[in-house]
Amino acid sequence: MNMMATARDGRSQNSHPSAMVKELLDIADYIASLRDAIAILRANELTRDRLPMVHEELSEVVAATAGATNSIMSTAEAVLALRDGPGYRDAVEAKIYDIFEACTFQDITGQRIAKVAEAMSQLEGRLARFSAAVKARDAAGIDEIEIDRRKRNESLLLNGPQMGGPATAQDAIDALFA
Amino acid sequence: MALDLSMPILVVDDYQTMVRIIRNLLKQLGFEDVDDASDGTAALARLKGRKYGLVISDWNMEPMTGYELLRHVRADEGLRTTPFIMVTAESKTENVIAAKKAGVNNYIVKPFNAATLKSKIEAVCGA
Numbered sequence: 650m651n652m653m654a655t656a657r658d659g660r661s662q663n664s665h666p667s668a669m670v671k672e673l674l675d676i677a678d679y680i681a682s683l684r685d686a687i688a689i690l691r692a693n694e695l696t697r698d699r700l701p702m703v704h705e706e707l708s709e710v711v712a713a714t715a716g717a718t719n720s721i722m723s724t725a726e727a728v729l730a731l732r733d734g735p736g737y738r739d740a741v742e743a744k745i746y747d748i749f750e751a752c753t754f755q756d757i758t759g760q761r762i763a764k765v766a767e768a769m770s771q772l773e774g775r776l777a778r779f780s781a782a783v784k785a786r787d788a789a790g791i792d793e794i795e796i797d798r799r800k801r802n803e804s805l806l807l808n809g810p811q812m813g814g815p816a817t818a819q820d821a822i823d824a825l826f827a
Numbered sequence: 828m829a830l831d832l833s834m835p836i837l838v839v840d841d842y843q844t845m846v847r848i849i850r851n852l853l854k855q856l857g858f859e860d861v862d863d864a865s866d867g868t869a870a871l872a873r874l875k876g877r878k879y880g881l882v883i884s885d886w887n888m889e890p891m892t893g894y895e896l897l898r899h900v901r902a903d904e905g906l907r908t909t910p911f912i913m914v915t916a917e918s919k920t921e922n923v924i925a926a927k928k929a930g931v932n933n934y935i936v937k938p939f940n941a942a943t944l945k946s947k948i949e950a951v952c953g954a
Binding site: 715718719722725726729805806807808809810811815816817818819821822825826 | 844847848851886887892894895916917918919920921922923924925927933934935936937939943950
């Protein structure tokens with residue numbers, strides 16, 4: 650857009666044909682480089698394949714962790730409900746193996762999350778190259794829905810879990826209530 | 828004063844797994860009368876219909892958060908004295924202070940165990 654404005658200004662200030670041709674060629678070069686940058690982004694592949702894959706994989710992770718947690722908890726509850734008696738140890742051992750089996754979800758979800766991380770890394774790389782190629786600048790404003798979401802989160806102090814464990818330890822919290 | 832193990836307790840969390848964990852911990856402590864709700868709105872409806880001896884609530888839920896539920900409870904003449912424990916991953920000091928100002932009786936950071944839960948219930952319910 651700036652180059653278009655420059656071209657329009659140039660037309661009024663400098664009517665020399667060769668200067669106009671040069672500016673038009675510059676604009677053509679810029680458009681060509683922009684098209685290359687867009688092509689490198691491979692937006693169609695991202696929206697058709699990569700991002701749906703990310704959604705599917707994360708949904709599978711959520712389902713697998715929920716399924717495994719339910720399975721482990723059901724088994725633990727079943728162990729708690731076992732009655733003392735001659736078969737108690739065998740019954741507990743059988744339930745423990747059920748828990749081991751349920752824990753295999755971690756291997757599968759780990760692989761799924763690795764696929765998502767790789768896709769995100771590719772997306773990050775492409776966006777970074779695209780941003781550099783077009784010298785992109787972020788718009789000043791944010792859309793209304795995002796503003797409302799941020800306001801609500803700020804007013805309700807919705808931070809979510811902190812990275813690396815709780816921001817404030819239980820002991821420190823207890824001191825506030827002592 | 829011993830804990831009243833027969834008192835009804837309302838557990839509020841949008842994750843059924845967490846509700847199940849808290850239910851089991853409460854059962855381990857001897858509490859059998861436990862109801863649950865999946866967010867603040869559902870919890871308020873339950874609180875209007877039954878007198879609970881304790882509310883144990885998560886913070887981060889939609890459409891009504893645990894923090895909003897706490898403020899509603901403390902603003903309600905009939906509910907304002909109900910003991911309220913926040914059990915949450917929202918562990919920044921500002922959150923704890925905000926909850927305390929809003930009238931929370933105690934605050935537990937996830938993950939936690941039965942001993943922690945017991946000590947907080949004892950502190951809140953006057954054992």
